[in-house]
Amino acid sequence: MTDEPIVFFEDEGCRTFLPLTHTRPVCDLRCGIFTLRERVRTLTGMTPAVICRSHLARAYGVGRWPLTLLSRSTPLTFVNARALDAGWIFDLLDEPVGTVYLTDAGHALLGGPVLLGARLTPWMASAVLPYLLEQRGAAALAELRRIGRLVEIETRLLTFPWDLIALNGEQIVRDVPLVVRQDGWICAADQPPAHPSIVVSNPAHVFIHRDARLEPPLALDARDGPIVIDAARIEPFSFIQGPAWIGPGSLIASARIRGETSIGPVCRIGGEVEASIVQGYSNKHHDGFLGHSYLGEWVNIGAMTTNSDLKNTYGTIRMVIEGFGQIDSGILKLGCFLADHVKLGIGVHLNGGAVIGTGSNIFGVHFAPKTIPPFTWGGEVFREYRIQSMIDVARKVMARRKVSMSAEQEEVLRAVFAMTRGDRAGLDDGGGRDEAALRRAEAEAVRAFDLVEASGG
């Protein structure tokens, strides 16, 4: 395998995925079984470097000023972090130095062809590195047009958040061979589950990790696509329909998992989930419907909270996209997008195309607004969620899964809080209200996690 460095870069398009990408580079969004970073690591055995926005660089990238990146005399292969499939990267690695791959932007709003990847000498790379450090893919491409040999190729580039949902099913199918070729995987056709109450349809497409715990009765229906169950626990009366992936350490609590669903690692999922992606470390433990939606990490959804993914008019669903305003997704079924650390109380209803920003804590409201900025706190009245309180809660939540928040991750949250302050400018600032009562309520919300932990929740 190649030892040439592979470097992901974010371009202008990373903004369209906000708020999901406020706290992680685009290449760390899950679509299919893997994120792009995981997919390339699995394919090449190498850990790619990531050039990303400055507030993420220390936690998720190669640092704000990646001077070591160009310190070797070997060529570097740059890869657009919005790429979905990684197969073309091998073609690029075989191309002569100076080759530049272009692909269609995917949407008229995003302009002409975009820079997909390039194999460059350090000399060439230094001519575009300052642009890539500022996510200026178009400027980098303009320069590379003068230097390189341009090749247009057809591949999918993630352009809007709903692409993650729309392409998830087919990407799961593409990712399955990468997973099951590793040690510890058993095909249900070769070794059917021992218990007769585990009903498997199309066992040739059901792959179960040897450390998975399947508790009958269960139904695994792989007629429409493969089912991949990692070292997870599937509780009785669960139904899983393919294509689906259940990540390691996750718990499926008597849930109905319908097709085109990816459940990341260490999640607790109950109720009904359809065509959705859960990045990882998130809970939707109770009844309620989640459809055509995306959940970031450390999200918690209360019992009976449900989202709509289809309008009564059967019209296409519109969604607010950073920098573009409201955009018609052009698709009939689209649910909600919840960024990292979002907490939803019990019985909250969400519209199709709802977007809730990082760290928001929404409760006590029947129908939440469709767009909620990051670090918003409340229900009937919304106000800014104090960053320290939010981080206190996040620490408790993460500690329950034996994960500690690193200093870099805390810096990221504080940076996002600062950069999104303008989004919350119109929120209630507590003026004329009982500020002390609000503070008490917020403190109670923090303590509530102590109680849950003490009771082993």
Place this chain on the structure above:
Amino acid sequence: MIQEQENAITMQPVVQRLSSLRRLLRPLALTFVGIVLLSLGVAYFFIFIYRTATLPPMFSFITLQFLPLWARGLVFAALGLIVLAVGIWQLSGVAVISLDARDTSGEVVLAYQRDQMHPRMTVISGGAGLLITASLGRMAQLLTCITPVQDPVEYYYRASSLFNFENVVFVVPTLEPYEVFVELDDGQRFNIKHNIAHDERLAQRHVVNIYIGDEHGPVTTPLQVTQVALDAIASADVIVFGPGSLYESILPNLLIPDLRDAIRRSKACKIYICSLMTEPGMTTGYSVGDHVRQIVRFGGFTPDYVLVNAPRIDAEVRRIYAAAGQMPVFLTPEEYEETAVSTTDRLTTRDILIEGAKVIEADLATAVVQLTASLDHPGEGRTVRVLRHDPEKLATAIMEVWKRQ
């Protein structure tokens, strides 16, 4: 005696800070008298209440009546003095500008604002000199180092990864590397990568011409400049040339027509950091003026400022350099004669001008001990004292120049 001197040195910053209040001495004294009079009035009022009204027991505790009168006075006076000292100390940390000052230039405000700003800086240099200037990154919004047209850029990235540089990127000047050749005063031509400075046969020679091309002559095809280098020049607040070898590190990039034009068009403050020592075979016998004139000749512009190392160089260091055919780069007596009314420093009345560039003499260098070894005898290293531009001193000088401009 030594102890006294040390105490004086320790107290110097405290005295310096408090001396900033000298303009406030009169208003503060008046305020003090006013407060004393006011306190007397309030005290009389309190005495009246104290003698006529019935007060709760807490009052006697607050007024320290359990202490004798002299002790009460001592406690309150001590507390007052402490509070007063803290107040004056905090006041001395605040910039105070006299409101009736007739300074219409806004110089003070401009200097204050500039002190809060971080400039965008671009450096044209190479070799170890470029790494020295890269340490300026912590003071810059962005420091773009344009590497010499003939040098592999990865060398700079590799070397800089050993340091903890911030806000620094190294960029190449052209879309592809080129070779640089020099012509000596005896007609010989050499690739600049030929180790001219270490070739003893060439020690007494100097360069008369430099060009991008090959041994037959200059390149005839247009040199394509990277957009990132042009952007760095166009957006810079300060462009620094050097420190570094005149012919190896600075002039090669000035031979690129588009880059040269961009520098000429730029309104940035252009600062040339003059070499500390001459280079055998290249700048033998060059004075400060000769260095500047080469920049004017090949770059087509005059730097705004030339930073020259001022302090006398240690005799031992001079001997070491002289043995290698190197001399300190100095201002000649004639160069000292070209002066103009000073606009750079309040302490001097005149600036030295070379080709229109203002010369600033400052302490810019430090003698360091360096281990040297040859490839033939790698085990036989020896330590020598060499003179190097000091990153801290350079940074201070460059920032001072920029703030005062």
